[in-house]
Amino acid sequence: QVQLVESGGRLVQAGGSLRLSCVASGDTISGYYMSWFRQAPGKEREFVAADGWSGGSTVYGNSVMGRFAISRDGVLNTLYLQMNSLKPEDTATYYCAARQHRAPATNAASYDYWGQGTQVTVSS
Numbered sequence: 001q002v003q004l005v006e007s008g009g010r011l012v013q014a015g016g017s018l019r020l021s022c023v024a025s026g027d028t029i030s031g032y033y034m035s036w037f038r039q040a041p042g043k044e045r046e047f048v049a050a051d052g053w054s055g056g057s058t059v060y061g062n063s064v065m066g067r068f069a070i071s072r073d074g075v076l077n078t079l080y081l082q083m084n085s086l087k088p089e090d091t092a093t094y095y096c097a098a099r100q101h102r103a104p105a106t107n108a109a110s111y112d113y114w115g116q117g118t119q120v121t122v123s124s
Helices: none
Strands: 003-006 011-013 019-023 033-041 045-050 068-072 078-081 092-099 118-123
Touching: 003 092, 011 078, 019 033, 019 092, 019 118, 033 078, 045 068, 045 078
Parallel strands: 011 118
Antiparallel strands: 003 019, 019 078, 033 045, 033 092, 068 078, 092 118
């Protein structure tokens, strides 16, 4: 099974940019459908972006479309999330997730493996 470790989250001003990384170990990410989710305090886990490399098209949540970009590096076995034009409402813990069934899915319950999360805080 795959283990996932996120990094890159920090405090940033509105309008700024961040790149999150999700390093996988134990298995190669080529065998999984990979996505990013986020969760703000008191809110449900929200789909952010899905990487279509291993099945289906790249998909973005409506709130991040045009500002965020998901990508992967197969050699480094790493998933990325480039976040631009950040807004205070992007503040959340961001999670990397992997799904063994390589088909698109935007609901958190469809994913089998999760990282521990990395905190992103956007100040106004």
